[in-house]
Amino acid sequence: MQIKDALASTPALLISRLILGGLFVYAAWDKIVHPDQFAQIVLNYKLMPDMGINLLAIFLPWLEMVAGLLLILGIFPKESAAILAGLLLVFILAIGINLARGLDFDCGCFSTSTDQKSASYLLMLRDILLLLPAVHIMLFSRTRRAASVPTPEERLA
Amino acid sequence: MMYIRNTAVIVLTAVIISTLYNTFSGRGIPWFPQKVEVKGAGGIARPQLIVTAAPMKYIEVAEARAKYERGIAFIDSREDHEYEAGHIRGARHIAAAHSPEDIRKSLGAIPKDQEIVIYCDGEECGASTTLATKLQSLGFTNVQIFFGGWTEWKKAGLPTSRGSKPVSS
Numbered sequence: 001m002q003i004k005d006a007l008a009s010t011p012a013l014l015i016s017r018l019i020l021g022g023l024f025v026y027a028a029w030d031k032i033v034h035p036d037q038f039a040q041i042v043l044n045y046k047l048m049p050d051m052g053i054n055l056l057a058i059f060l061p062w063l064e065m066v067a068g069l070l071l072i073l074g075i076f077p078k079e080s081a082a083i084l085a086g087l088l089l090v091f092i093l094a095i096g097i098n099l100a101r102g103l104d105f106d107c108g109c110f111s112t113s114t115d116q117k118s119a120s121y122l123l124m125l126r127d128i129l130l131l132l133p134a135v136h137i138m139l140f141s142r143t144r145r146a147a148s149v150p151t152p153e154e155r156l157a
Numbered sequence: 158m159m160y161i162r163n164t165a166v167i168v169l170t171a172v173i174i175s176t177l178y179n180t181f182s183g184r185g186i187p188w189f190p191q192k193v194e195v196k197g198a199g200g201i202a203r204p205q206l207i208v209t210a211a212p213m214k215y216i217e218v219a220e221a222r223a224k225y226e227r228g229i230a231f232i233d234s235r236e237d238h239e240y241e242a243g244h245i246r247g248a249r250h251i252a253a254a255h256s257p258e259d260i261r262k263s264l265g266a267i268p269k270d271q272e273i274v275i276y277c278d279g280e281e282c283g284a285s286t287t288l289a290t291k292l293q294s295l296g297f298t299n300v301q302i303f304f305g306g307w308t309e310w311k312k313a314g315l316p317t318s319r320g321s322k323p324v325s326s
Contacts, residue, residue, distance in 0.1 A: 034257075035179070035186045039208035040290045043190075044283050054190050054208055062175035067167055079163040 008140045013077075016133035017141075021071030023130065024064045024084055031061035044105050047094055063087070071137070081137035088127045088134065095124045186210050195304050205304075211293050213286065214301040216274070218313055221303040224274055225315070230267065234277045234288040235307070237321075244307070245276065246316035247323045253277070253284035257291050264295075272299045279308035 006012055031038040039057035042048055048056055064087065067080040098105065099120050179185040190208045195215040207213055216224070225231065231248035233240050240250040251263045267273070273292065277284035285302045292300045303310075311317065318325050 032178070033184065034294055035184060036209040036211075036290050037287075037294060039186055039190075040283070040287050043206060043208055044287065050192075050206055051189055053206075054186055054188055057186065057208070058179045058188070059172065059175045062178065063168065063171040066171045066174065070167065076163045076167060079160055079167060082160075083164065083167060 007136060013137060013141055014074075016136045017071045017074060017077060017081075020081065020084060020130060020133040020137065021068040024068035025072065028061045028064035028068060031057075032065060035061070041105060044103075045094055045098060046103060047097065060087075077137050077141040081134045081141070085131060085134035085138065088131055092124055092127045095120055095127070099124070209290055209293065213289060215304045216301050218303070218305045218309040218315075221274060221276070221305070221310070222313070222315060224272070224301075229272050229274055231303075232273060232275045232288065233307075234275055234284040235282075239278070239307075241319065241321050243311075243317050243319050244323075245310055246318040248276075248318075249323055250321070251288060253287040253291075255291075257295055260288075260291055261295055264292075267297075269296045270298050272301065273297060274301050274303050276303040276306040276310070279306040280304060282306060 035057050038061065039054055042053050042057050063083065067083045070076050071080040071084070099117065105120070179188075186208060187210060190206045192204045193207050193213075193215075195205045205213075205215065225245070225247075231245050233244045233248045233250050234253040235244075236252055236254075237250070240252075244250065249263070251260055255263070275285045275289050275292070277288075285306065289300045289302050
């Protein structure tokens with residue numbers, strides 16, 4: 001099957017890894033440099049129990065950064081992609097819930113502003129689209145132990 | 158099984174790095190937010206959650222009025238249309254959503270230790286805290302939040318203005 005071969009090819013996987021990993025490294029950087037601002041946003045989402053807010057703000061950006069870097073480097077690609085896919089699902093859910101509530105994230109208040117709404121829809125769309133390279137990597141990437149050791153897929157062939 | 162182990166390695170690495178970074182980088186935040194009692198409308202104390210390392214100073218309407226009369230700079234952190242519909246007379250507008258670079262440009266030559274009062278709609282609104290956090294990140298050390306905000310100011314019948322400039326001509 002030509003499409004399957006194309007998807008499984010190294011260049012295709014490289015593109016997915018660079019897009020997904022690169023975007024997450026970029027997004028994580030700002031949160032790492034300004035954890036107080038990120039904590040404020042987590043607070044404004046009104047979804048996290050109070051006592052967990054700062055722990056999340058401290059830990060999450062580094063999870064994004066580590067998984068993103070590993071993905072770019074091609075280390076543990078399936079697992080890194082799976083972690084980032086999990087995070088994307090959480091973000092999509094969080095944005096969706098707050099769009100339904102009419103909550104404005106910058107102010108943590110209920111606002112009817114259309115600006116904020118369309119920005120949120122765009123964010124959600126971006127996160128949904130990013131699931132594509134994630135799933136691509138999870139399905140087609142091969143975690144090799146050593147060049148000479150066949151992977152489980154290869155042994156079955 | 159390998160997948161589980163590898164995933165655990167990634168998560169553990171992130172836990173270790175984030176712990177070290179928060180402790181030693183100088184940009185850390187408290188591990189847990191603090192609950193602080195702030196006096197809002199009618200002197201009723203409301204709990205406010207503080208997530209940042211630097212203490213946030215909250216003031217109520219009487220103190221806000223005193224500062225206004227002394228000519229202290231006020232900043233409205235709400236959105237454009239809210240500011241234009243009515244704001245504290247003389248207050249500048251910087252929406253909480255703006256990036257730190259845009260904020261620094263809007264503030265121009267204000268010295269970093271100058272007293273600044275930020276407000277938004279009122280007690281339910283986090284925009285003032287969001288903007289205050291960004292100002293603190295930029296190095297402003299004397300940022301205060303007028304907790305009662307626009308709601309309390311109007312209720313007290315204090316000077317207001319309309320339009321896109323601090324004071325309408």
